[in-house]
Amino acid sequence: MNFFRHSPAIPQQPEPTRWTPEGLLVPVRYANLVGAHVLLYARALSDGQASSDHGVHCLGCTRSWAMTDSTYPRHLDFQQGNERAAEHASACRALPGPIPARPDDATAVGMLTNRIARSRTGFEFSLHIAEFAADRVLLQRTDTWIYQQFTGIADRNPDLLAVTTDTTSTGTTHTYHQVRPRQPATT
Numbered sequence: 624m625n626f627f628r629h630s631p632a633i634p635q636q637p638e639p640t641r642w643t644p645e646g647l648l649v650p651v652r653y654a655n656l657v658g659a660h661v662l663l664y665a666r667a668l669s670d671g672q673a674s675s676d677h678g679v680h681c682l683g684c685t686r687s688w689a690m691t692d693s694t695y696p697r698h699l700d701f702q703q704g705n706e707r708a709a710e711h712a713s714a715c716r717a718l719p720g721p722i723p724a725r726p727d728d729a730t731a732v733g734m735l736t737n738r739i740a741r742s743r744t745g746f747e748f749s750l751h752i753a754e755f756a757a758d759r760v761l762l763q764r765t766d767t768w769i770y771q772q773f774t775g776i777a778d779r780n781p782d783l784l785a786v787t788t789d790t791t792s793t794g795t796t797h798t799y800h801q802v803r804p805r806q807p808a809t810t
């Protein structure tokens with residue numbers, strides 16, 4: 624397979640070559656066959672480290688990936704994401720596209736709400752911020768901003784997302800965001 628990392632010798636649009644979307648780190652960039660960039664990205668954690676969950680986004684064809692293809696899909700780790708990005712870059716022929724426009728807050732909240740709705744299963748589960756991994760290049764928001772929207776989304780969509788708090792005996796309060804099942808669970 625034709626794996627290659629971005630080389631300055633390949634002609635590029637000047638701007639997307641160094642672009643790092645808000646809230647993310649971009650450890651690896653590939654260029655596809657005609658110079659469009661394929662980003663391997665992670666969430667920027669509060670300590671400046673990269674999250675273990677990764678995403679891949681092509682600035683040419685605008686496709687993105689965040690999960691493995693396995694029977695029980697998991698979030699891409701660095702190595703899986705790196706393979707996916709390299710593989711896509713060696714096959715994609717889409718021309719370099721512009722940096723996607725940053726959505727306004729209402730649009731970004733709508734993207735979060737849609738993703739939660741699409742992630743629903745037959746069972747209730749705890750919402751993890753990695754659920755939004757495939758959207759992060761278009762969302763262009765930090766983890767903190769995304770977390771701040773959960774309560775509002777739950778208020779407006781009580782049958783989609785529930786917020787529960789739990790206070791331990793030591794007085795520490797934990798907040799849980801539970802994605803509601805698609806259908807009422809049968810007992």
Ligand SMILES: [Zn+2]
Binds near residue numbers: 683684685711715716
């Ligand atoms: Zn592509």
